[in-house]
Amino acid sequence: MRPAIRAAVPADQPALVALDEVCFGPAAWSTVAWADEFERLSDDRVILVADEGEVVGYAVLLLPPVAEDVVEVLRIAVTPAERRTGIGGQLMTAALARCAGRTVLLEVAASNESAIGLYRGFGFEQISRRRGYYGAGEDAVIMRWRETV
Ligand SMILES: CC(C)(COP(=O)(O)OP(=O)(O)OC[C@H]1O[C@@H](n2cnc3c(N)ncnc32)[C@H](O)[C@@H]1OP(=O)(O)O)[C@@H](O)C(=O)NCCC(=O)NCCS
Numbered sequence: 001m002r003p004a005i006r007a008a009v010p011a012d013q014p015a016l017v018a019l020d021e022v023c024f025g026p027a028a029w030s031t032v033a034w035a036d037e038f039e040r041l042s043d044d045r046v047i048l049v050a051d052e053g054e055v056v057g058y059a060v061l062l063l064p065p066v067a068e069d070v071v072e073v074l075r076i077a078v079t080p081a082e083r084r085t086g087i088g089g090q091l092m093t094a095a096l097a098r099c100a101g102r103t104v105l106l107e108v109a110a111s112n113e114s115a116i117g118l119y120r121g122f123g124f125e126q127i128s129r130r131r132g133y134y135g136a137g138e139d140a141v142i143m144r145w146r147e148t149v
Contacts, residue, residue, distance in 0.1 A: 001052055003087060005094040008047035008058070013038055015055040016047070023077035048094050050078070050087050057082070059091040063098060071099050073106040076115070088118050096122060096145065103146050110139040119143050 008016065013034055020028040029037070037045055037060060044064050050057035057078035063071050073095060078087045096104065108115050110129065124143040133140035 003050035003052035003056055003090065005048055005050055005090050008038075008041070008049045010038055012047075012049055012055055016049070016058055019055060019058065019079060020075075020077065022079065029075075046095075046098065048091055050091055057087045057091055059095050061095055061098070067102060071102050071104045073104060076118075083114070089121070092118060092122050096147075099145075099147070101147060103144060105145075106143050107133075107140050108143065109134055110141045116141065116143075119145075123148065 017029075017031050017034050020034070037047060041047065044062055046061040046063050048059045048061075049055045057076075059076040060074040061071060062074055076088060076091055076095075078091075104124075105127075106119065106124070107130075108119065110116075122145065124145045126141050127144045128142045130140040130142070132138065
């Protein structure tokens with residue numbers, strides 16, 4: 001079953017906190033940080049969830065209202081048991097559908113082959129690298145997407 005992609009609602013918050021913990025472990029956002037994300041939903045944040053009766057994936061975007069400002073993909077993750085079945089792609093498709101005419105940036109660990117593979121598939125290109133950004137030997141890669149017409 002392909003999940004439905006929809007905007008998050010406040011009732012999704014506990015599921016997102018739990019799934020973030022599963023997906024990111026010690027690097028997961030705290031309950032307080034998630035509450036802050038939900039506080040800002042009407043502001044400049046968009047949280048998309050992949051819903052198949054339970055939340056199996058999510059993406060968090062910083063989407064400033066000013067069209068000239070860049071959009072940032074802050075987080076995208078899929079529950080481990082359902083990876084490589086297209087859900088990350090579904091979330092990214094839905095995210096980029098909100099980014100017509102805009103520039104989208106994201107930052108990813110250089111060793112995160114699955115995420116970089118996903119991003120490249122959508123046309124993101126590496127524009128810079130921050131050496132040691134995540135600690136010894138773990139570089140960050142900055143990637144950019146622009147709509148091609
Ligand atoms: C990155 C992530 C969201 C991808 O989600 P997913 O649902 O597995 O992705 P999809 O099944 O839609 O895959 C889309 C494409 O991404 C690439 N990809 C996904 N997983 C990959 C892997 N393990 N190795 C290489 N490429 C991969 C492939 O190009 C894939 O297309 P294909 O299956 O036709 O070859 C998922 O691996 C994840 O949750 N990782 C942990 C969280 C994370 O690191 N998030 C990114 C930083 S915020």
